[in-house]
Amino acid sequence: MDAQRLAGIYRSALLSRRFEERLLKLSMEGFLPPMLHPGAGHEIGQLAAIEALRPDDPIIYSHRGLAYMVGRGVPLAAMLCDISGRFGGTNNGKGGIMHVVDTARGIYGESGTLGGGLVVATGMAMALKKKKSSSIVAHFFGDGGSNRGTFHESLNWAAVLKLPVLFICENNGWAVSVPTSASTAVEDIADRAAGYGIPGHVVDGCDAEAVYKVMQEAADRARSGLGPSLIEIKMVRLLGHYATDPQAYREGFDAGTLSDPLTAFAAGLIASDVLSDAAIQALEAEIAAEIDAAVAVAKAAAPLPAELAYTDLYA
């Protein structure tokens, strides 16, 4: 993986983290509702996976964080307007921060029901195959969502039809308050791939190069008509399920003791001379300005009118 790609992933990950921190702050201040499910800790894995896709490959994303959108270049101001219910967002006040949509950037939305995106992604891949497109669908979901029946139905049928879709499971060990050990009979979700006769991979979400490599292999395979893969990215959930989750269920939990993949990634980039301390400081300043500008746009935007409750239902 070349230095430029690594630096690009770091920039997007840092932007995602700082943007999320600002959203949480704006929630505390009462400007935004506390609707965000933080993605802190997942960014490197998510962005390295997206980096291995083509920009036109459609994504059905998961609920944890905003790195998917940041990685595809969705304007920050648009996401702020979505979550604050103002003009300038992507979904007219219908889906808030959970259903950001930007098809020109391959962002095809999110299922509200967890595990609900698996079936939609399968059908999108069915259409791409029928239309002989060279694009593939990437669907991100959690270890919790992998326990829905939709996981079984989707992986089975996508494998039977050899559909161009990648099922990317972000396993952070938690489904809200329930540890994976209490909900799931196997250690690795990827083991289940064997039951569908498709490749299953386990990869460390702190290791951008490893994620990128696995995703590239799986993407090439899907693009050449050989069908889906299941890629499990082991993630760290640094924060709670939702913005103000006290996480009393995480016994002996001390956020300070979790190692932050973003910090480790930065250290690695500095050690291999991809970035310098000074460059990272400059990046922080640049990102802070970008976020400030987006917040200013959202604060100046007019609130959405009540009449929008009735629009966008029927075509």
Place this chain on the structure above:
Amino acid sequence: MRTITYAQAINEAIAEEMARDDDVILYGQDVARLGGIFQVTTGLLDRFGPERVFDSPISENVMVGAGVGAAVMGLRPIVELQFADFLITAGDEIFLKAGMWRFMHGGAFKVPLVVRLPSGSTGAGPEHSTCPEAYVMHSPGLRCAVPSTPADAKSLLVQAIRDDNPVMYFEHRLLYQTRGDIEDDAASLPLGKAAIRRSGSAVTIIAWQLMLQRALQAADMLADEGIDVEVIDPRTLNPFDWDTVIDSVKKTGACVVVEEGYRSLGVGAEVAAVLMERALPWLDKPFRRLAIPDVPLGSADALVSEVIPSTDAIVRTVREVARG
């Protein structure tokens, strides 16, 4: 003018739309090689090939959910759920995905999906017998078609396939072999337009599919007694043609709904509520409804016949309303 069966009408609608539009695909359990367990899709695999007509696993969630995804990407999928009862099996995908994917993404997508739902009791037990269209009428974002004649079976399905919204298309199994006239060049009524199947002045009956057949038989019997009944076939429950119903009630002053769904919060309950809101001054007689009395449908004929509204029950109820 030709005479065809209801099942042939469905087959023709699919075949003609598949020939016209390469984006139309058809899948479901047993629809391809077998031609459907009710033989409705016979010949379509041979004509259009396995890329456009294919069998699915027993996986209702992904069958409907994939239909939503494929529709979002520009196809026009026709998905057959073998029994209309399986509407509930695929509940997330029908009510939350098909009904709301467009809305919750601010209108970014169209979802031109048709789900075919064979309904009605053939004694196959509680999970393979119902007419669950009230669930669809209750839920925003879904169109609901309930064709009663071969001509409507064809024209409503053609329109459903061309519509940019998800359409739940209920086809009544006990009507598959009924025959009816069809004019190939006739302009068809749009979705949301009811048909007055019989004009009358004494009582308005609203009924569709098997219950429409019984209502029309009842109307003939009542005519012999001098009771002149108007029978309205709504054709679609969403959109629902309230204007035609209200105009009729203004004329007759009485309304009876006959339905094959459960009684509580069924279509009849909604009709009664809307009449209260919009037509109370004209309603001279008590509103009545005939429906399944809130028990599951059994298997033995005696049990099934007991709870599905019969022609005799319609006659008795309408007579009571007319003379009451």
